[in-house]
Amino acid sequence: MGAGCRKNHDKQLTHIVRVSSRNYLLVNQHYTCHDVIYTRHNVINSCIYVNYAIHLLNNFNLPNMETRFLLPNKFKLIGWIILVISVILGLFHLFYLKGSELKFLDVKMFTVYSQNFLSSSSVIFGLDKVNLTGTIIGILFIFGAVMVAFAKEKNEDEFITKIRLESFLWATYINYVILIFCFLFFYGTGFMYVMIFNMFTVIILFIVRFNFMLYRSTKQIQYEKQS
Amino acid sequence: MKNSLKVERAIKDITQEELAKIISVSRQAINSIELGKYVPSTILALKLSRYFGKSVNEIFKLEETD
Numbered sequence: 001m002g003a004g005c006r007k008n009h010d011k012q013l014t015h016i017v018r019v020s021s022r023n024y025l026l027v028n029q030h031y032t033c034h035d036v037i038y039t040r041h042n043v044i045n046s047c048i049y050v051n052y053a054i055h056l057l058n059n060f061n062l063p064n065m066e067t068r069f070l071l072p073n074k075f076k077l078i079g080w081i082i083l084v085i086s087v088i089l090g091l092f093h094l095f096y097l098k099g100s101e102l103k104f105l106d107v108k109m110f111t112v113y114s115q116n117f118l119s120s121s122s123v124i125f126g127l128d129k130v131n132l133t134g135t136i137i138g139i140l141f142i143f144g145a146v147m148v149a150f151a152k153e154k155n156e157d158e159f160i161t162k163i164r165l166e167s168f169l170w171a172t173y174i175n176y177v178i179l180i181f182c183f184l185f186f187y188g189t190g191f192m193y194v195m196i197f198n199m200f201t202v203i204i205l206f207i208v209r210f211n212f213m214l215y216r217s218t219k220q221i222q223y224e225k226q227s
Numbered sequence: 228m229k230n231s232l233k234v235e236r237a238i239k240d241i242t243q244e245e246l247a248k249i250i251s252v253s254r255q256a257i258n259s260i261e262l263g264k265y266v267p268s269t270i271l272a273l274k275l276s277r278y279f280g281k282s283v284n285e286i287f288k289l290e291e292t293d
Contacts, residue, residue: 153253155247155252155253155254155255156253157251157252157253157256158252158256158267158268158271159252159253159255159256159259159265159267160253160255160256162265214255217255217258217259218254218255220255220258220259220262221243221254221255221258
């Protein structure tokens with residue numbers, strides 16, 4: 001009975017596989033087009049995406065199977081440490097301190113554009129009194145997340161690059177789906193919170209998706225070994 | 228596209244992991260190629276063909292739907 005099940009399962013598997021390999025080819029042809037769209041969307045958000053898109057475009061011309069524009073593998077661990085610290089600090093700041101700022105981080109520094117919420121006074125290209133709580137946590141988070149997301153895997157190769165690309169595409173789509181939802185159902189200060197979180201959702205979604213896909217492909221190997 | 232990688236591997240009597248090491252790719256790559264979920268690059272296909280001593284056409288075959 002067990003053997004019978006396995007056979008059926010295999011048949012189904014080859015069928016799915018056939019469909020998916022065809023789909024993959026189709027998807028693959030569209031990649032460069034998507035990359036361009038990506039780049040357009042994200043220039044506003046951050047330079048990271050631009051760099052990554054350049055990496056994607058360049059990657060197709062590589063003479064070997066290695067990937068360019070990725071950080072060395074050892075950055076992964078450092079990245080995770082920084083990321084965890086910044087997330088703890090961020091949640092502490094947002095929910096425990098209720099967004100109020102740490103007094104010792106009040107400084108006077110150069111700003112490009114700074115406007116006070118309460119008064120209508122604004123500073124353009126000049127010195128202003130600012131608080132660096134959010135600045136430090138945000139920058140820490142970006143450093144950590146970028147290291148985690150774009151450090152090479154130990155066995156980085158073209159297959160993992162493919163997972164990387166697809167995860168990035170997926171993350172961007174889902175991010176904008178979530179954003180549309182939030183545009184519709186969040187208003188006022190609620191929407192301000194959405195904007196704060198949305199600065200980081202693309203990279204968070206990417207990290208989650210990418211690691212999940214890697215985990216799944218490893219799981220598949222274990223399944224193969226057992227059979 | 229279908230491939231006979233699993234068969235070739237059986238003939239040589241090596242595991243996915245050993246093959247992955249020889250070709251210097253991840254184990255996941257070899258596994259996904261065998262399952263037909265991943266179409267390897269020309270370079271990877273040529274490396275596999277060199278290792279098995281068979282032409283790429285013998286290992287990878289187009290299907291009517293391709």
